[in-house]
Amino acid sequence: xxxxxTPYSIIFGGEFMRxxxxxxxxxxxxxxxxxxxxxxxxxxxxxIWGLIxxxxxxxxxxxxxxxxxxxxxxxxxxxxxxxxxxxxxxYFMVVFIILTTITSLSLALLIKQIPKFKGLFxxxxxxxxxxxxxxxxxxxxxxxxxxxxxxxxxxxxxxxIGWFTNPNIAMASIALIVCWKFTGYYALFFLSGLNNISxxxxxxxxxxxxxxxxxxxxITVPMLNPTFVMITVFATITSFNLFTEPFMITGxxxxxxxxxxxxxxxxxxxxxxxxxYGSTLAIVSGIIxxxxxxxxxxxxERDDIYE
Amino acid sequence: MNKLKxxxxxxxxxxxxxxxxFSLFPYIWMVLSSFKxxxxxxxxxxxxxxxxxxxxxxxxxxxxxxxNFLYGVVNSLIISIIPTISVIFFGVxxxxxxxxxxxxxxxxxxNFIIYxxxxxxxxxxxxxxxxxxxxxxxxxxxxxxLRYLIDPWAIFIYIQFFKTIxxxxxxxxxxxxxxxxxxxxxxxxPLSKTTTAIVALFTFMARWSEFLWPLIVNKxxxxxxxxxxLALFTKGGYQQYPGVQMAGATLxxxxxxxxxxxxxxYFAKGINFTGLKG
Numbered sequence: 001x002x003x004x005x006t007p008y009s010i011i012f013g014g015e016f017m018r019x020x021x022x023x024x025x026x027x028x029x030x031x032x033x034x035x036x037x038x039x040x041x042x043x044x045x046x047x048i049w050g051l052i053x054x055x056x057x058x059x060x061x062x063x064x065x066x067x068x069x070x071x072x073x074x075x076x077x078x079x080x081x082x083x084x085x086x087x088x089x090x091y092f093m094v095v096f097i098i099l100t101t102i103t104s105l106s107l108a109l110l111i112k113q114i115p116k117f118k119g120l121f122x123x124x125x126x127x128x129x130x131x132x133x134x135x136x137x138x139x140x141x142x143x144x145x146x147x148x149x150x151x152x153x154x155x156x157x158x159x160x161i162g163w164f165t166n167p168n169i170a171m172a173s174i175a176l177i178v179c180w181k182f183t184g185y186y187a188l189f190f191l192s193g194l195n196n197i198s199x200x201x202x203x204x205x206x207x208x209x210x211x212x213x214x215x216x217x218x219i220t221v222p223m224l225n226p227t228f229v230m231i232t233v234f235a236t237i238t239s240f241n242l243f244t245e246p247f248m249i250t251g252x253x254x255x256x257x258x259x260x261x262x263x264x265x266x267x268x269x270x271x272x273x274x275x276x277y278g279s280t281l282a283i284v285s286g287i288i289x290x291x292x293x294x295x296x297x298x299x300x301e302r303d304d305i306y307e
Numbered sequence: 308m309n310k311l312k313x314x315x316x317x318x319x320x321x322x323x324x325x326x327x328x329f330s331l332f333p334y335i336w337m338v339l340s341s342f343k344x345x346x347x348x349x350x351x352x353x354x355x356x357x358x359x360x361x362x363x364x365x366x367x368x369x370x371x372x373x374x375n376f377l378y379g380v381v382n383s384l385i386i387s388i389i390p391t392i393s394v395i396f397f398g399v400x401x402x403x404x405x406x407x408x409x410x411x412x413x414x415x416x417x418n419f420i421i422y423x424x425x426x427x428x429x430x431x432x433x434x435x436x437x438x439x440x441x442x443x444x445x446x447x448x449x450x451x452x453l454r455y456l457i458d459p460w461a462i463f464i465y466i467q468f469f470k471t472i473x474x475x476x477x478x479x480x481x482x483x484x485x486x487x488x489x490x491x492x493x494x495x496x497p498l499s500k501t502t503t504a505i506v507a508l509f510t511f512m513a514r515w516s517e518f519l520w521p522l523i524v525n526k527x528x529x530x531x532x533x534x535x536x537l538a539l540f541t542k543g544g545y546q547q548y549p550g551v552q553m554a555g556a557t558l559x560x561x562x563x564x565x566x567x568x569x570x571x572x573y574f575a576k577g578i579n580f581t582g583l584k585g
Contacts, residue, residue, distance in 0.1 A: 025408070028405075028409070029404070031404035031487070034400070039423070039457075043423065045434075046434035047426075047430060050430055113319055114323070121327060126567070126571075127330070127334065127567065131334075132563065133534075134516070134538050136333065138552050139334075142552070149336065240427075241428070248542070262519075265429065265433070282432065282433060283430065285427070
């Protein structure tokens with residue numbers, strides 16, 4: 001207790017301590033009551049309400065809200081669309097994780113080696129990160145259009161890619177543009193990870209006769225584990241919650257190739273007014289995300305990186 | 308070997324520079340296209356003649372409808388600035404109560420905040436919309452900002468900072484007769500300038516770019532933030548105006564890019580905390 005050494009506590013002793021504690025408690029609860037009330041009304045209450053709606057059939061308007069038990073859940077799981085969306089998300093995840101790891105790790109490794117203009121390059125590469133979803137979706141939609149700038153350029157080599165129109169690669173294209181946004185951001189994390197590795201580790205490995213590649217795999221990669229975990233967890237959560245990019249560019253098409261759970265929830269609830277089904281979908285989406293994050297962390301996360 | 312070393316550094320700079328060009332290309336193209344005449348957008352990288360038509364089209368309200376983008380900018384500012392101020396105010400207040408006044412059960416609350424951040428937002432979308440509807444708040448600014456007035460993430464990073472302030476400083480202020488409220492605003496707030504800058508920057512950026520929530524709770528063109536207005540404009544009957552689209556995208560991007568460049572120092576400091584931001 002820091003207050004033990006103050007003149008007040010010396011003079012008034014324990015009694016002062018008790019009343020001081022009560023005073024702090026009362027004031028503290030007054031200060032934090034907005035947060036506590038806000039959390040109950042805007043967080044806990046909606047959370048429980050969402051659970052309840054998921055067991056009902058309801059069209060958002062009618063006063064009639066019959067309980068249907070697990071029916072919504074059975075419908076969601078039996079709907080082939082759910083598995084199409086999970087497939088799309090996994091596709092996004094795989095492409096995004098691979099692309100982003102390559103681009104941001106390479107960037108970090110390069111920036112680490114330069115003596116000058118580090119800050120300038122970091123700032124430059126971070127500019128993509130601050131772009132807002134609607135704006136960059138619009139830009140890439142035009143850049144990657146059938147007769148857009150990118151295809152005009154590729155035309156020189158006789159290549160034409162239906163970035164957002166070919167169902168096989170539409171989701172990969174979305175992963176590509178999200179990767180564009182996050183490369184600088186994750187490079188910054190990789191860079192601080194690299195800076196935390198002490199040179200003595202590399203020196204020791206050199207003496208033991210490890211070549212550059214071995215040093216990279218045995219020292220650098222394990223030490224960057226926290227950033228790999230971050231990218232993976234982020235990719236997982238984002239893949240199911242992807243909304244702005246498919247909404248702006250593909251609308252979930254072509255042939256449902258870019259349909260995500262968030263997009264489907266939006267359509268179900270706000271276009272088709274199926275509040276019950278939409279809520280169920282949200283909860284199922286939350287559960288799937290949780291399982292994916294948990295399993296992937298089991299595989300990737302390591303505690304023994306400092307061994 | 309020596310020859311290789313000599314060329315290594317210039318080569319790295321070259322690769323980085325080319326990479327940076329790639330990374331900035333969408334921005335460059337966006338800004339250039341916003342000044343192009345419509346025929347040149349797909350065919351010409353560097354415009355042969357510049358025009359302000361795209362921007363004047365945006366601000367004159369398109370084809371005479373009430374889709375005025377000037378209102379969009381004002382609306383975006385409203386729904387970004389109000390939550391930013393509120394998040395800072397309640398963030399400081401709550402973090403101080405938890406970490407410095409150590410109210411009963413503060414450890415439980417602090418752990419709760421961390422779990423709260425891990426909950427996916429999708430779970431709250433539908434019930435929060437229903438709440439807004441039942442309270443009669445649809446198509447109001449209140450519905451767009453209410454859920455963002457307090458942010459557990461901000462409380463979390465204020466707690467991290469308040470941990471580092473010595474208790475003796477606060478005790479001596481108390482002996483001098485300062486109230487807890489005065490301690491917060493005369494001592495804690497001035498000391499936590501960096502933290503406040505981080506919270507303000509990230510909150511403002513997130514609210515400015517917000518899309519899904521204002522799309523759901525507001526259908527009135529006059530109250531739409533720029534992001535929603537622009538999205539509906541693009542998806543609506545204006546697809547044939549790529550130049551106007553890019554003018555709008557520039558308008559949406561420019562403020563946060565400027566903000567980022569001005570406050571980039573704080574950005575680098577705050578980025579370590581963003582992994583937890585939901």
